[in-house]
């Protein structure tokens with residue numbers, strides 16, 4: 232599958248030319264450094280003078296553009312919006328800056344870390360981390376600590392939780408197909424109801440019985456209530472390193488968008504283009520009549536000045552898989568189109584509220600489990616970076632609502648949403664009497680690729696069609712319909728380039744075989760922290 236020479240003269244991959252650290256000199260962002268070799272796929276090699284069109288100026292697209300620019304390739308990034316960073320952008324309103332959900336920078340992947348340092352080294356700040364869960368007027372530590380949760384819920388509830396856990400251990404659900412079954416088997420039904428069900432359903436907008444167990448396994452690795460309690464009694468054994476990972480995170484002084492604006496600047500300084508207001512609506516491909524092989528020849532973008540066409544030897548796409556399939560020309564077979572249309576997304580909006588006072592609460596963010604309100608999570612941007620808030624004595628909160636594009640929440644006017652957020656903040660007792668003086672709304676479509684019961688089958692069917700297109704590289708979060716954080720999104724872009732240069736990484740294994748960096752990984756090292764939430 233991987234060796235030989237193709238009829239169109241393109242070389243199939245053979246031995247990676249850059250397979251040792253020595254070949255990349257001191258630059259850890261050069262290919263290839265890490266990652267398991269996988270089955271990979273046949274990839275068109277990158278040749279001197281090749282032009283690469285990159286769809287999307289989020290972390291994955293800009294990482295690809297930055298690496299290719301450093302190596303002297305011709306790159307054009309086509310971005311539909313006017314901002315850098317995609318979901319990892321920093322929105323701005325009257326000098327206030329806020330994220331689309333708070334974006335922590337943490338990675339165990341050396342080349343990703345190296346890029347962050349190159350782009351922003353001195354602009355990173357270390358932020359003390361604090362986050363809790365609000366449940367019926369009480370606050371619980373987050374990541375959850377078993378003892379704190381059991382204490383906070385009271386003796387009667389604690390006994391019920393332990394009994395329900397024991398029941399689950401004695402009568403486990405034998406086939407774990409969905410989220411509810413997976414969590415109940417490990418934590419018992421009662422804890423599931425309190426700390427997992429409400430929030431998870433708020434986030435996804437579908438019952439937990441329709442969310443695949445696989446998603447829970449990816450996000451809540453290797454945990455159980457028993458482990459959490461045992462490790463809660465052994466907190467003193469935690470290493471300093473683990474403590475610091477939990478208690479502190481890195482963050483660009485002006486928010487994550489600062490990182491991606493810096494990446495754009497570097498790409499442009501190196502002579503390449505990052506074009507905003509260019510929405511890719513057509514991806515033209517040709518099929519070789521002799522071999523049946525398909526190859527992308529050009530992309531077309533809608534712009535304010537009319538349609539533009541860009542020919543390229545390679546296309547790296549971070550646009551959502553569903554839209555990518557819609558854009559392919561000629562139209563793909565019906566079964567592929569139907570599969571792509573079956574991929575679903577959860578959308579997201581942030582209501583940023585500006586309040587008088589700057590002492591509302593010390594957390595970076597608080598998860599809202601309290602029934603009766605729609606808000607899912609509340610960020611306090613004062614506690615991310617003071618530079619995000621231009622006026623002393625004011626607070627900027629981000630109230631996060633999960634919704635579907637076009638539903639009642641999504642289509643509410645900004646005024647209605649600001650009123651809703653103000654009312655809910657008050658109902659939760661979190662405004663502490665401080666008046667809201669201003670607000671704004673940012674809507675983010677396709678914030679979350681949904682892992683429902685059919686997504687895997689749909690994705691496999693789409694991949695059967697797009698994977699053989701050797702010069703089309705799909706990377707990133709929505710680009711692969713994968714629940715990736717920035718680092719994994721970036722890594723897939725890096726691997727795509729390394730593969731074009733002879734490596735054979737299985738991009739699809741990223742964030743599946745790889746260590747995941749969230750708290751639940753730390754849990755298995757001895758801290759008590761079941762992590763029921765998607766933080767990204």
Ligand SMILES: Cc1cc2nc3c(=O)[nH]c(=O)nc-3n(C[C@H](O)[C@H](O)[C@H](O)COP(=O)(O)OP(=O)(O)OC[C@H]3O[C@@H](n4cnc5c(N)ncnc54)[C@H](O)[C@@H]3O)c2cc1C
Nearest residue numbers: 287289290291311317318332334335511707708716717767
């Ligand atoms: C609420 C929330 C919190 C998160 N928190 C964290 C965190 O703490 N830490 C972390 O590391 N990650 C976090 N993430 C994940 C992070 O946002 C993503 O992993 C990352 O932004 C994905 O990068 P990407 O480049 O693959 O995609 P995106 O960020 O989605 O960027 C894709 C870009 O492509 C553009 N585009 C789409 N279609 C087209 C088209 N047709 N033509 C041209 N351009 C197009 C989009 O406008 C966008 O700019 C969080 C995500 C969410 C939703």
